[in-house]
Amino acid sequence: MNDIRSIILPPPTASRARATLDPHMDIDPLTGLMGRRRLMAHLAERLALPGAALGLLLIDLDRFKALNDSLGHQIGDMALCRVAQRLRSSAGRDAMLARISGDGFAVVIKDGAEAAGAADRIIDLIGRPYAVSGHTFTLGASVGIATAPFNGVDAHQLLDAADLALHQAENDGRNRHRRFEPAMQTRAQLRQSLEQDMRAALLIQQTDLRRAMALEQFALYYQPQVCLKTGRLVGFEALMRWHHPTLGMVPPDDFIPLAEEIGLIDLLGVWALRTACRQAALWPGLQVGVNVSPLQLRDGPALVKAVADALLESCLDPECLEIEITESSLMGDVGETLHALRELGVGLALDDFGTGFSSLSRLGSHPFTRIKIDRSFVAALALPQGDAGPQRTGTTAPGWMIRAIAALGTGLGMSTIIEGIETVEQAQLAREVGCTQMQGYLVSRPVPADALPGLIHRWMNQATQDSIR
Amino acid sequence: MSHMLHSLAYFSRISEPVGPEALQAMVGDILCSARRRNPSIGVTGALLFSGGCFAQVLEGELADVELIFETIQCDPRHKDVIVVHFHPIVARSFPEWSMAFAGIDCGERRAALAADALATPDDIAAAPGGADFVQVLRNLVMRQAELAS
Ligand SMILES: Cc1cc2nc3c(=O)[nH]c(=O)nc-3n(C[C@H](O)[C@H](O)[C@H](O)COP(=O)(O)O)c2cc1C
Numbered sequence: 291m292n293d294i295r296s297i298i299l300p301p302p303t304a305s306r307a308r309a310t311l312d313p314h315m316d317i318d319p320l321t322g323l324m325g326r327r328r329l330m331a332h333l334a335e336r337l338a339l340p341g342a343a344l345g346l347l348l349i350d351l352d353r354f355k356a357l358n359d360s361l362g363h364q365i366g367d368m369a370l371c372r373v374a375q376r377l378r379s380s381a382g383r384d385a386m387l388a389r390i391s392g393d394g395f396a397v398v399i400k401d402g403a404e405a406a407g408a409a410d411r412i413i414d415l416i417g418r419p420y421a422v423s424g425h426t427f428t429l430g431a432s433v434g435i436a437t438a439p440f441n442g443v444d445a446h447q448l449l450d451a452a453d454l455a456l457h458q459a460e461n462d463g464r465n466r467h468r469r470f471e472p473a474m475q476t477r478a479q480l481r482q483s484l485e486q487d488m489r490a491a492l493l494i495q496q497t498d499l500r501r502a503m504a505l506e507q508f509a510l511y512y513q514p515q516v517c518l519k520t521g522r523l524v525g526f527e528a529l530m531r532w533h534h535p536t537l538g539m540v541p542p543d544d545f546i547p548l549a550e551e552i553g554l555i556d557l558l559g560v561w562a563l564r565t566a567c568r569q570a571a572l573w574p575g576l577q578v579g580v581n582v583s584p585l586q587l588r589d590g591p592a593l594v595k596a597v598a599d600a601l602l603e604s605c606l607d608p609e610c611l612e613i614e615i616t617e618s619s620l621m622g623d624v625g626e627t628l629h630a631l632r633e634l635g636v637g638l639a640l641d642d643f644g645t646g647f648s649s650l651s652r653l654g655s656h657p658f659t660r661i662k663i664d665r666s667f668v669a670a671l672a673l674p675q676g677d678a679g680p681q682r683t684g685t686t687a688p689g690w691m692i693r694a695i696a697a698l699g700t701g702l703g704m705s706t707i708i709e710g711i712e713t714v715e716q717a718q719l720a721r722e723v724g725c726t727q728m729q730g731y732l733v734s735r736p737v738p739a740d741a742l743p744g745l746i747h748r749w750m751n752q753a754t755q756d757s758i759r
Numbered sequence: 760m761s762h763m764l765h766s767l768a769y770f771s772r773i774s775e776p777v778g779p780e781a782l783q784a785m786v787g788d789i790l791c792s793a794r795r796r797n798p799s800i801g802v803t804g805a806l807l808f809s810g811g812c813f814a815q816v817l818e819g820e821l822a823d824v825e826l827i828f829e830t831i832q833c834d835p836r837h838k839d840v841i842v843v844h845f846h847p848i849v850a851r852s853f854p855e856w857s858m859a860f861a862g863i864d865c866g867e868r869r870a871a872l873a874a875d876a877l878a879t880p881d882d883i884a885a886a887p888g889g890a891d892f893v894q895v896l897r898n899l900v901m902r903q904a905e906l907a908s
Contacts, residue, residue: 372829379833418832419842421767421825426842 318389320367321374329388329396333445336398337438345405345437347397348452349377349412352430352464354393361425368422369429376418380411396452402437409433409467417465432459433467441470454478485552487534488545492557507533508558510565511736512578514745515707515729518721523749525577527614527729528566529736530558550585559586560596567604567611569739573746579612579639584619590627598634608635612660616641625656632657639707643695654702661699663725665710667692671719696724761822766852767845768816768893769828771837776811785836786860793858802827803853805896807861813837814861816893818851852893853900861899 315325324332336342351373358366377387377395386398399408416431434456442448451470459468491507512526532540549555563580570578586593601608613636632638637659644664670692699706708720711730720728737745777785786808797803802819817824832840853859
């Protein structure tokens with residue numbers, strides 16, 4: 291599955307934000323550079339000459355959006371003018387310059403062999419500090435290079451090639467140039483077909499017909515959660531799986547970013563909510579946790595409506611649904627959405643606690659009902675516990691950390707569940723430091739819905755639950 | 760705002776190492792440019808070369824400081840520019856110099872002179888607010904002036 295990750299490059303030109311500039315503009319009024327249309331005409335004209343050779347550089351600014359957001363459009367516009375000037379002085383005397391998107395530029399030079407040198411000068415110069423209206427800041431630049439006749443003989447071919455190279459440069463860590471290589475094309479095509487497969491699979495699933503159900507590629511798996519005090523099963527976390535017809539199982543770490551990128555995460559998220567609620571309605575008294583992406587959280591009203599609809603449709607007791615939100619989603623302004631969700635009666639879990647940015651002191655400011663302690667803390671549990679505590683040594687005592695989180699959670703009326711528990715010993719230690727619930731391979735791996743009745747039955751009668759008592 | 764007096768200080772590194780003579784010539788050229796152009800837009804300041812690094816203070820009206828800084832930014836003779844401070848000031852620290860020269864480390868005597876005022880530009884960068892930086896440059900400029908007379 292490793293190659294899936296490398297397929298998932300930033301989206302190709304069409305879906306990127308190129309909207310801020312009129313593509314039909316001949317001259318960009320802000321910078322005085324050529325517009326996209328003039329650039330295409332210019333390229334076509336030069337490429338029509340016999341033996342035509344040239345180098346095309348596409349330049350995307352890094353951090354420009356952040357600059358616009360933090361210092362405002364006026365300063366953003368002034369920065370663009372400075373960038374245009376710096377481009378002019380670094381690209382060489384007879385280079386042709388164009389602004390082709392909000393923060394995208396193009397440079398045409400005579401000699402393709404000089405493209406890499408020009409690209410490095412451009413990256414250097416654009417990356418130097420700016421002083422504008424009393425503020426100083428820096429920007430970065432990524433550059434994609436394509437040369438004629440090697441990488442293309444008409445303007446569109448050349449632009450596409452340079453664009454692929456640009457995305458590679460951005461994907462490789464920005465602030466660098468990349469030349470077009472045919473392999474980039476192959477990768478982009480693979481990615482595109484993966485994107486199409488995902489759309490198709492989701493749309494089939496959306497139609498909800500019996501016939502289509504047989505074709506289902508997306509499925510929810512469920513991982514049980516157990517009370518550490520009583521050993522009783524309390525619920526499940528629903529986890530997405532994608533069985534790709536030819537690639538096999540695609541891990542969520544690979545397809546969820548893709549879905550976010552191509553704008554399908556809402557569709558996927560709504561499907562997961564509905565499916566999980568329908569399932570959970572079949573297991574009275576047990577809770578189901580559904581993960582919500584930061585992108586879904588950004589459109590608060592839509593998320594709240596989707597949750598309300600899923601509850602209504604499935605007749606699930608709201609208390610049996612828990613929405614899981616990662617720490618990193620809390621960066622934005624999400625307070626209102628969280629409260630609206632709580633008002634529906636659903637639980638709210640803070641997921642992956644300990645890996646993001648929140649501090650213990652901020653925990654109380656959101657209406658969470660449960661803290662999910664990240665699996666990375668489990669290793670810490672194995673350390674000697676008896677004398678764990680801040681007084682023991684000057685170093686961090688992880689048992690003590692989990693104890694503090696658990697105590698804080700209890701104080702705020704939240705339960706604490708620890709993820710990634712694999713052994714009975716870990717479960718006992720987790721209970722000792724005050725965690726109230728656990729999830730992990732000790733209880734079970736995530737299982738498909740049809741394996742749940744068996745699992746519930748087995749768990750109710752099994753010895754494992756006694757051994758941790 | 761754009762008429763308010765501002766001070767901008769930065770460090771940069773020389774792009775490529777050069778011999779002492781070429782260095783003298785280069786710094787001479789830079790000072791020449793500065794002394795020709797800065798008076799015409801009312802910019803004053805000081806320049807230091809030490810340990811392969813430039814340190815410079817520019818002061819003047821906001822728009823003028825930004826204009827000159829942008830030109831200097833794009834000069835291929837130096838790189839790795841780090842802005843130390845950029846803020847409004849009440850009065851200039853180098854009112855009588857279009858670009859005072861605070862020293863160059865290729866002459867031994869002057870190197871010693873610079874060394875007792877500062878160790879490396881990093882030390883200056885560590886000083887809070889960059890205020891000390893201006894003070895150090897001022898001292899160097901004064902002593903440089905004494906030496907010359
Ligand atoms: C470290 C450094 C400091 C400089 N300081 C100034 C300055 O204060 N004023 C100035 O006009 N040029 C300064 N320059 C030179 C400019 O970058 C540029 O070369 C010069 O303004 C070109 O003008 P000229 O052709 O009239 O010499 C400096 C260059 C460097 C490398």
